[in-house]
Amino acid sequence: xxxxxxxxxxxxxxxxxxxxxxxxxxxxxxxxxxxxxxxxxxxxxxxxxxxxxxxxxxxxxxxxxxxxxxxxxxxxxxxxxxxxxxxxxxxxxxxxxxxxxxxxxxxxxxxxxxxxxxxxxxxxxxxxxxxxxxxxxxxxxxxxxxxxxxxxxxxxxxxxxxxxxxxxxxxxxxxxxxxxxxxxxxxxxxxxxxxxxxxxxxxxxxxxxxxxxxxxxxxxxxxxxxxxxxxxxxxxxxxxxxxxxxxxxxxxxxxxxxxxxxxxxxxxxxxxxxxxxxxxxxxxxxxxxxxxxxxxxxxxxxxxxxxxxxxxxxxxxxxxxxxxxxxxxxxxxxxxxxxxxxxxxxxxxxxxxxxxxxxxxxxxxxxxxxxxxxxxxxxxxxxxxxxxxxxxxxx
Numbered sequence: 001x002x003x004x005x006x007x008x009x010x011x012x013x014x015x016x017x018x019x020x021x022x023x024x025x026x027x028x029x030x031x032x033x034x035x036x037x038x039x040x041x042x043x044x045x046x047x048x049x050x051x052x053x054x055x056x057x058x059x060x061x062x063x064x065x066x067x068x069x070x071x072x073x074x075x076x077x078x079x080x081x082x083x084x085x086x087x088x089x090x091x092x093x094x095x096x097x098x099x100x101x102x103x104x105x106x107x108x109x110x111x112x113x114x115x116x117x118x119x120x121x122x123x124x125x126x127x128x129x130x131x132x133x134x135x136x137x138x139x140x141x142x143x144x145x146x147x148x149x150x151x152x153x154x155x156x157x158x159x160x161x162x163x164x165x166x167x168x169x170x171x172x173x174x175x176x177x178x179x180x181x182x183x184x185x186x187x188x189x190x191x192x193x194x195x196x197x198x199x200x201x202x203x204x205x206x207x208x209x210x211x212x213x214x215x216x217x218x219x220x221x222x223x224x225x226x227x228x229x230x231x232x233x234x235x236x237x238x239x240x241x242x243x244x245x246x247x248x249x250x251x252x253x254x255x256x257x258x259x260x261x262x263x264x265x266x267x268x269x270x271x272x273x274x275x276x277x278x279x280x281x282x283x284x285x286x287x288x289x290x291x292x293x294x295x296x297x298x299x300x301x302x303x304x305x306x307x308x309x310x311x312x313x314x315x316x317x318x319x320x321x322x323x324x325x326x327x328x329x330x331x332x333x334x335x336x337x338x339x340x341x342x343x344x345x346x347x348x349x350x351x352x353x354x355x356x357x358x359x360x361x362x363x364x365x366x367x368x369x370x371x372x373x374x375x376x377x378x379x380x381x382x383x384x385x386x387x388x389x390x391x392x393x394x395x
Contacts, residue, residue, distance in 0.1 A: 001168055002106045005069060006129025007136075008161045009102050012076045012095065013041070013220065014137045015157055018239065019150040020225045026150075033085060035355025038221040039348045040089050044096030046344025052104050052337040054192035057330060062172045065105040069165035072098025077158025080151040103320070103340055108333035111324050117264050119324060124257020124317050128250045131313055135246035138224060142239030192334035201326060204386025205319070205339045210346030211282055211378015212316045215289065217344075218371050219245065219309060221351040226364050231298045244302055249309035256281070256317035271388040274322040281315030282379035286372040293368035312375070326391045346374070 016023065016037060024034055056064050075094035082088045106126045114122045145153045196202045223245065227238035256277055263273050288307035295301040320336070327335040354367035 001172060002109060002126040003129045005065065005102060005164055005168060006106070006126060007133040008069075008073070008157075008164050009099055010130045010133030010220075011137050011141070012072060012157055012161060013099065014134050015076070015141060015154060016041075016092075017221050018138055018141045018224050018242075019145060019153065020222075021228055022145065022150050027082075027085065027088070029085065031355040031359045032352065033355075034225075035221075035352035037085075037088055037092055038351035038355075040092040041096040041099075042217055042344050042348035042351070044093040045100050046096075046341050046348060048097045048100035049104065049337040049341030049344070050193070052101055053196070053334040053341075056101065056104055056108060056333040056337065057192065061101075061105040061109045061333075062169065064101045066165055066169040066172075068098045068101040068105075069161060069168055070098070073158045073161025073165055074098075075158070076161060077155050080154035080158070100337075100340075104333045104336040107320055107323055107336040111329060111332045116270065117261055120257040120260030120264065120317075120321055122257075123320050123324070124253045127257075127313070127317050127320060128253040131246045131249035131253060131309070134220060135243045135250060138239040138242035138246075192331055193338070196331065196335055196338055199392065200390030201386050201388060202335065202338060202391065204381050204384065204390065205322065205335075206342030207346075208278065208282075208378045208381035208386055209316075209319050209339050209343035211375040211381070212312055212319055213343040213347035214350050214374040214378070215285055215308065215312045215371055216316065217347040218350040218354055218367065219305060222354050222364070222367070223305065226301075227298070229358070230364050231301065233298070241298070241302055245305040245309045248306035249313040252281070252310035252312070252314035253317045256314040257321075260318065260321055270321065270325040274318040274325060275382055275386065277318035278315045278322065278382045279379045281311040281313075281318070282375050282382070285309075285311040285315065286375040286379070289368050289372040289375065293365045293372070322386075326388050 020034060023029065024031075029037070052064070072095050075091045075098060079088070079091045079095070082091060107123070110119055110122045110126060141153060141157075144156065148156075223242050224238050227233045227241055231238075233241065259277065260270070260273055264270055285308045288304050288311065292301055292304035292308065295304055319339075323336045323339060324332055350367075350371065353370065354364065357366040357370075358364060
């Protein structure tokens, strides 16, 4: 169910990127305005993590994620009716608010249902919905858009999401509601936000994951536009080629999860393992993004972006694994939400900055160089601030 919800999530999230040039032409938007539309989602998504801190651990995943699914799917459906830039911004904000619970709720559910030795694969399968969704979206949504127009495409996606929302509420149960019930985690007795914000490790994770999501959000928002505007590919061809890097990202997630479980069975400390995978993956991803900024051909660019997404998602899956490892069960959703909040505040700059750079230089080179730098800074944060001995909270 989490995989299905994730695929819908990232179909909706990437739909505007795929319709980028078509929407810009119909609504007469500049690259900077399109960047603001893309960033409006991520700002709303990031800020909406804050109310989840504590709330999600108290109310559970069924009601919170079910409500989020309904909100974001309704916003997606209504986006097909927009007639102005302000209306478009409003629905993008609503989309971001609705999608906010997905990862914190998913991490909480995985922590609840899986053991230390199987949690890596479960997290990877849940997270791979992101890149499978993003890989399938370009060819499928491009074809749908060519056949029906971008407005109908948005409406169909919104309707599909409402179906998934109904299934989630109908089928999902917490472990406490089943014959497999175990002792429940101690309730939160003080503000989860106040408890976590004092932890050095939490700050390292917040800043470090910002480097992951900056890279992720830049390619999610601008990859189709980059292929069409800098590589001069047609809408149809860019849709098929854009799938390749996102499939590489899915492979990176699965490799990360299976690797974590393999080494966990051999007795390697999960905190050490996840930090190694985080730092190594982010450094290699930054190097690949730098290569993309210098790529001389479309083939080189696709190869570089594929490496960048493989290793950023290899790192990102361990980022969620690290949340589960360093946090007590009662705070796992709250720490995930706090990490996601800070990372998307950072990542929200990626679409608008990249669009602004493109308007002024008619190139994506500077945007890629900034991305590589932010990713390296994130790796440094994980290597220094995010050490597990900086997390001092009671179980």
